Amino acid sequence: MSTKKTRSTHYWLLKSEPECYSIDDLKRDKVEMWDGTRNYQVRNMMRDQMKKGDLCLFYHSNAGTKTGVVGTMKIVKEAYPDPTQFDPNSEHPDPKSDPENPRWLCVDVQFTHKFAQPVTLQELKQDPFFKDMTVVQKGNRLSVMPIKKKHYEKIVARAKG
DNA sequence: GCCAACGTTGGC
DNA sequence: GCCAACGTTGGC
Numbered sequence: 001m002s003t004k005k006t007r008s009t010h011y012w013l014l015k016s017e018p019e020c021y022s023i024d025d026l027k028r029d030k031v032e033m034w035d036g037t038r039n040y041q042v043r044n045m046m047r048d049q050m051k052k053g054d055l056c057l058f059y060h061s062n063a064g065t066k067t068g069v070v071g072t073m074k075i076v077k078e079a080y081p082d083p084t085q086f087d088p089n090s091e092h093p094d095p096k097s098d099p100e101n102p103r104w105l106c107v108d109v110q111f112t113h114k115f116a117q118p119v120t121l122q123e124l125k126q127d128p129f130f131k132d133m134t135v136v137q138k139g140n141r142l143s144v145m146p147i148k149k150k151h152y153e154k155i156v157a158r159a160k161g
Numbered sequence: 162g163c164c165a166a167c168g169t170t171g172g173c
Numbered sequence: 174g175c176c177a178a179c180g181t182t183g184g185c
Contacts, residue, residue, distance in 0.1 A: 017171090038169095039180075062171055121172080139178040141170045 010049060011152040012056040013069070013135055014109070015143045023058050023071040026111045035082045035106040038092050042144045046079045046105050049146070056109060057147065057155060059135065060118065068120035069155050077108030115159035129154060 014034060016022070026032055037043065054075040060067060081102035084090035097103035124130040134145045 015171090041180090064173090067172075138172085141179065143170085 007051060009149075010051065010054045011147045011149050012050065012054060012075075013059050013133075013145050013147045014056050014073075015059045015061045017062045018060045018066075018070075019062075022060065023111075023114050026058065026071075026073060026109070027114055029111070031076060031108055031110045033082075033106050034109050035084045036090075036092050037082070037106065037143055038085075038094065038104060039142060042142055043103070043105050045144060045146065046107055050075055050079060050107055050144075052076060052078055055112075055152060057152060061143075065122070066118055066120065068118040068123065069115070069159070070118045071114040072112045072156065073109040074112055075107055076110045079105040079107055082106035116161075117159065119155050119158050123158075124155075 021032075037046070052075055056073050056075065057069045058071045058073055060070050082104040084092060084106075085094040085097045085102065085104045086099060087093055094103060121136065124133065125136045130136055130151060133147060133151050134140050134142070135147075
C-alpha cells in the first residue's frame, strides 16, 4: 500500500496586461500557454510548486482603475520549456538560453470563469483581510505569485456579490 | 564578488 | 508619462 500523501491544491495569482493578453482572450482560447515569464523566481515557482489542478486568479495589471482580479483559471499542464525564448520574433527571445537546457518555462492554463465585475486592486488595498497578500504590497513586480486559499476564496466570493 | 548602471514592471 | 522598486548585467 502506498502511504504517499496527496498534495493539496495550491493557489496562484497570475498577472497579464490586458492589452497584451486579457481574460476575454483566455475565455475565447479556453486553454493557453502562459509564456513569456523571464524571472528566475517565477521560473522556480513554476518548476517546483505549480501543479496540474492548481487554481489561479487572473489579474489585469496596468489597467488604470480596472487593475485587479478579473477571473479564474486552472493549471492544466505543468512546467515545460517556453518555446518563445527560442523564437527571435517573439516578445522576449533569449539568445543565451541553451535549447539543451532551456532557461525559461511556461505552463498551460484553462479558463474557468470571468467575473461580472473585477475585484480591483483599490478594493483589495482597502480591506485589511488582504493586507498580507503580496499583490497589494508596494514594489512587488512578480508576474506569478502564490496566494493563500482564504484570499482566493474571498475574492471569488466577492466577485459573486 | 562588489556595486554602479541599466532595464523592466506597474501603480499612480 | 513619471518614478520607485528591484532584478540583471558587466566592469573591475
